[in-house]
Amino acid sequence: MGGGEKRDRGAFGFSNMGFVAVNAVLLSRLLYERGVRYDCSEMHSGGLFFEGEGKECKNEGVHLNTSPSKPPALTSDTHKSSVPSDTVINFDHGDPTLFIPFWRRTGESSTIVIKGWQSMSYFSDIKSVCWFLEPGLADSILQLHHLVGNAETEGRHIVVGTGSSQLFLAAVYALAPRDTKEPISVVGAAPFYSSYQAASDYLRSEVFRWAGDAYAFERERVGGEERPYIELVTSPNNPDGFTREAVVNGSMGKIIYDFAYYWPHYTPITSPADKDIMLFTVSKSTGHAGTRIGWALVKDLEVAKRMTMFIVLNTIGVSKDSQLRAANILRTVISSYERKGGIIMGRGAYENFFKHGHELMSKRWERLRQAVDIHKRFSLPEFPSAFCNFLGRPSSTQPAFAWTKCEGDEIEDCEAFLKSHNILTRGGRSFGWDPKYVRISLLDTDSNFDIFINRISNIN
């Protein structure tokens, strides 16, 4: 079921207009869906379920002007058996709340204190190409990649963004030719990340334009010369979790690699990625989505400058507070490991984030495969195992999302089918694929995941 699989394009080869409509629905649903179960932080001992206007979801645990205090006790899971079957659970989005209990246990080591007078300036380091990048974050990023071994950092410029979504737009902008009226084509091999098209096209830019599935992309020639294009390669891929390479392979192609999921808890780290433009984010690496911090490792100075310029025009830089916090979160991860004779070891007294994350994802995939196996109404991708250099042993691929197919001829629309069982997922169409497929987030809270497994097990 990887990108190379043969597909009947007639069944799901939608026009651009079709995609726009689908994405508008998707966004509107993401924004305004009501009556869903949403558990902000697993903190709430009651009132988890709501209908109608939705549930208030405050960050009640934030303490101001105080020393770090004892974290609140975990909610007991005894309420689970009483979850009504008509309560909707939302596994459409990849909100990484499963990592909250881990970070709660880290206590003060991951806490940040910012004084009222700090980080007031627009500027962080005017020596840096990306002058709004906090030097402490740059240091932590380099150290983390060095520890994990998932990316070459030598000779790269770091550009920080408000999440990797802003960096994706910045990179497309930076790579687009400046001197043509015709927008550059942006493609990705289907199934591709559902936001790429909407993010590329919502401003109807004459600089770049989404051109759909990279497999279907026909390279254009103008005056005997091939026209430039941009290919997005998400590896491991969102939604399906497979490792990927570029597929168009034209002479004028520029490639943006989205490595949001190239971390040891999701996939074996087989070698350091060594590409011209590589995107990462704390949303999926450590689970801090609310912090909105992503970074790009960029080889070419001019591209890094253009990306920086995009971010200045778009948001005049990136939150300093979140950069400082992200730096501290990364340092907490880094400091729980040490190298002994070239081997990466966890420090005894600390819990190791990637080890914990790997175990979490392993268990979730194991439970999901068991549940799916009962009635065989669904199928899941099978992944090869590989040696993970970071873990120092063979490891399986266990993606953040389960790219799931509804089996049997009677179900044409898997998303609608699961919705009828009060499970919200994102259907194949949003990814340029067959509606018999859905993407299911495996990053939600333990209690929601339990409900999900229970429901899936009982669908006959």
Add this chain to the structure above:
Amino acid sequence: MGGGEKRDRGAFGFSNMGFVAVNAVLLSRLLYERGVRYDCSEMHSGGLFFEGEGKECKNEGVHLNTSPSKPPALTSDTHKSSVPSDTVINFDHGDPTLFIPFWRRTGESSTIVIKGWQSMSYFSDIKSVCWFLEPGLADSILQLHHLVGNAETEGRHIVVGTGSSQLFLAAVYALAPRDTKEPISVVGAAPFYSSYQAASDYLRSEVFRWAGDAYAFERERVGGEERPYIELVTSPNNPDGFTREAVVNGSMGKIIYDFAYYWPHYTPITSPADKDIMLFTVSKSTGHAGTRIGWALVKDLEVAKRMTMFIVLNTIGVSKDSQLRAANILRTVISSYERKGGIIMGRGAYENFFKHGHELMSKRWERLRQAVDIHKRFSLPEFPSAFCNFLGRPSSTQPAFAWTKCEGDEIEDCEAFLKSHNILTRGGRSFGWDPKYVRISLLDTDSNFDIFINRISNIN
């Protein structure tokens, strides 16, 4: 010299292409100018001046995993007399570092502590139209407007943005028609904020397009009907500080009000602004530019939804950490005041931000006017005084920027003239105006302002 002044358009009525070129130069300078004096936080007791590769400018004062500690002592100002005359000072950008000493004195009341497990989710409050808006920030925004009396909040939706620059784009996107191929015209009365054009046009959107000076805008008719347009009204205006209203007054106009400077330290608060779309930002209200938090008060629900959708497509929400911090900063301001018999009073034990800010700006304008008066090489705008409801007394306008004219026929380009005296400013052309004018930031540190006044006083 207000927006209504007669001008010789031939001298500075540049074409759109000309503007793009100017803005590219401006941006490139903002990004990569070297050899400028830059004092990050007034913390550094030495090494303030540099040439060549620029100076490292770290947020050295940020403390992690510690209780709030004693702020470092202020740098002595004894070094001033030794500043070499060839050291460049950069008053081009409006970096609000003059407020750092105030916030240093607030100590723990403005300090925020964020634990590693908090604010990890994309979501803040799914009951809100803007579901990534932190409820605590929404509360603080409402309380602050209620205290200051500068905006009606009744019946408004709050949309939070990564600074007001993102909100400006979100608002333009939200107001643009969805069903036409032709981009909607976006105009502002010259002199207009220098970033509006670049921010509107860098993606060459078919949704909206910068159409220049609102005074020169000719409303179009299609099939007997007037075409919609968007007018940006910045009041008080950046660069000139004057209070403004819309000037086009067409039947199909939609207006975005940028009230970034409608705060008591810059201008008298004469009545609560009561417009359909109003933009504010902490960058200029409290001086926390690095936090990148702005907000919009929006009357129409559909417009608020579209703005939210823009921000989701652009950056999937706004940093939670900065929202929490901004909420705490606003609370610190609010809690230093109390109402007694309908009158707003400062609480005895606290320093009041707006009172302090007002005094700071008053002193700076007084010194600037005195310096300019010596040789009369420059002229400054004159502002009417008005009763400020917040201060409870007549108050003068004392803008964040000094919109300064080089007098005399021999100086055509005031920016170049000041640059020859090692003072970087932003020339009139960037604002759609005469190059005999420059915008000078009055928000820099005390020590840089002293150097500036000294230099200006000595230009004969």
